[in-house]
Amino acid sequence: MATSPKAIQERSGVGQGSMYHHFAGKSELALAAVRRNAAEVRAEAEAELAAPGTAVDRIAGYLHRQRDVLRGCRVGRLAHDPDIVAIPTLREPLEETFEWLQGRLAEVLSEGQARGELRADLDVEATAATIAAVVQGGYVLSRAANAVEPFNRAIEGVLGLLTAGRRS
């Protein structure tokens, strides 16, 4: 499992014996790790999306701030683990994180529309899903290529599409 007691917690300082004083076992430990990752990712995204500037500025800020590209998203990574998605309790934080992100992106896009920064006929919900997907997919392409370029190109591409025919 991506959140294995051995890999994640033993290497976090303490021995595996003492770990079982704090957590009942593998699944409880995984839940704590998943929740922590979800909260961190959410906080980092919000910091960019709540910044001042136009809608496109804030979304560009969010897209450009991603780092550790080859390591992948701390939440998205977990979505590939069958042992996590199979257990509703462990999958829920992932679902909540991405739902929140898409909703937040949709809000920013709507504000941009209201200010005339973006096309009025833009489907904000679908576009928000696209932006979230580009980030997650960019990680996948970059891991496959063992290089950051695919991630960066994908980001440029979606920003280009978003601002096409409209300089904001």
Added chain:
Amino acid sequence: MATSPKAIQERSGVGQGSMYHHFAGKSELALAAVRRNAAEVRAEAEAELAAPGTAVDRIAGYLHRQRDVLRGCRVGRLAHDPDIVAIPTLREPLEETFEWLQGRLAEVLSEGQARGELRADLDVEATAATIAAVVQGGYVLSRAANAVEPFNRAIEGVLGLLTAGRRS
């Protein structure tokens, strides 16, 4: 490993003992599985991208034909496996597949530009990376949500951006 001898091959009919007559071990077995997946994914994508129609039609055909969304892309899934990306021999087929896909998408987009179906100032390389990323990221969002809607929304969104201001 995602391509474990037990999970993938023992359940493919034969016992694990006889398996070692055909493959030297875990890594050789994984290589065969990775190459097979890569070839299949590539062939399926080419079938859609080589179809008749406008550039947007063919890309829409490619995007809409994705299925088994909750299971994920047979190639993209492997990019999350540390045991695969760490071994160059196993990672190469992934890199080649996504490089080929992005190149092929870029060709289709260029054709669309030449025919006046797409904006002349579209960055075809970046847009191709974006489209590939949306597919891979759509899988991630859908697995996290345990539902196909996020994948479909992300697809709709990128198609909307591609055709915005231009009915093709």
Added chain:
DNA sequence: GTCTATAGATGGATAGAC
């Protein structure tokens, strides 16, 4: 509360019968 064993389960790999 944290440590060092250590038990039990699982997965990868080999041996040898057929």
Added chain:
DNA sequence: GTCTATCCATCTATAGAC
């Protein structure tokens, strides 16, 4: 060439000293 049986490494979890 495929099967069963078995070894070995790894990982989860527990026991008990300190």
